[in-house]
Amino acid sequence: MKTLIEFKKVTKQYKIGEVPIKALDGVDFSISEGEFVVILGASGAGKSTILNILGGMDTATSGQVFVGDQEITTFNEKKLTEYRGEKVGFVFQFYNLIPNLTTLENVEFAAEVCKNHLDARDILYQVGLRDRIKNFPSQLSGGEQQRVAIARAVAKNPSLLLCDEPTGALDYVTGKSVLKLLQDVNRETKKCVVLVTHNSAIAPMADKVIKVKSGMIESVAINDVKQRVEGIEW
Numbered sequence: 001m002k003t004l005i006e007f008k009k010v011t012k013q014y015k016i017g018e019v020p021i022k023a024l025d026g027v028d029f030s031i032s033e034g035e036f037v038v039i040l041g042a043s044g045a046g047k048s049t050i051l052n053i054l055g056g057m058d059t060a061t062s063g064q065v066f067v068g069d070q071e072i073t074t075f076n077e078k079k080l081t082e083y084r085g086e087k088v089g090f091v092f093q094f095y096n097l098i099p100n101l102t103t104l105e106n107v108e109f110a111a112e113v114c115k116n117h118l119d120a121r122d123i124l125y126q127v128g129l130r131d132r133i134k135n136f137p138s139q140l141s142g143g144e145q146q147r148v149a150i151a152r153a154v155a156k157n158p159s160l161l162l163c164d165e166p167t168g169a170l171d172y173v174t175g176k177s178v179l180k181l182l183q184d185v186n187r188e189t190k191k192c193v194v195l196v197t198h199n200s201a202i203a204p205m206a207d208k209v210i211k212v213k214s215g216m217i218e219s220v221a222i223n224d225v226k227q228r229v230e231g232i233e234w
């Protein structure tokens, strides 16, 4: 498989007052097109920092990040905004839906600014929300709201789907169904999915598992046979 993402010696330093904090300390890894990747690590390990740099929401202090044939670490603000808008779909722990727009409008609103967007209604049907498209977010359960958030990300037709603790606010069964949906999206669309979590039990659902510890890569493992979410218990 062709390489889609490459991190080379990436560092990120934050400063709180005069105190420097090394969030990333020389991170190297690569991800191939179509891969489902789980980034694992304890709280504070640097997982979200990696995802935010990859998604163009934050910038590296040093090092290089390549996505496709572009080096995003050379991008200025304007190019980063374009990159975020066109190439990246985000799913967060909290769904960040717009409260006064319906489900359908939430997805359309995000998708329509993208050149190659997909039909919002089709995607909502695919994520199992056919009967909910006229509802407002407050009328939906947490799991349903997360499905809308996933539909919103997928409808942009991005190269990459980035998910930061997408099941963090959900109960076990609902969380599992959201993970299944992400696995299905990856299989059906062949889009690369990168999922950040502290839950090591879900590692078998990935093609590749990247473990992060204290801002460094602890290990990168490939699952020769990836498991369906339905078959994993935790």
Ligand SMILES: Nc1ncnc2c1ncn2[C@@H]1O[C@H](COP(=O)(O)OP(=O)(O)OP(=O)(O)O)[C@@H](O)[C@H]1O
Residues within 6 Å of the ligand: 014, 015, 016, 021, 022, 023, 041, 042, 043, 044, 045, 046, 047, 048, 049, 050, 198
């Ligand atoms: N904006 C910021 N300013 C200062 N320090 C930050 C900032 N964002 C993150 N950090 C620090 O960088 C380190 C890595 O944070 P990061 O959020 O990437 O960890 P994480 O692995 O995603 O943790 P969690 O699972 O708790 O979300 C932590 O020590 C954190 O306190």
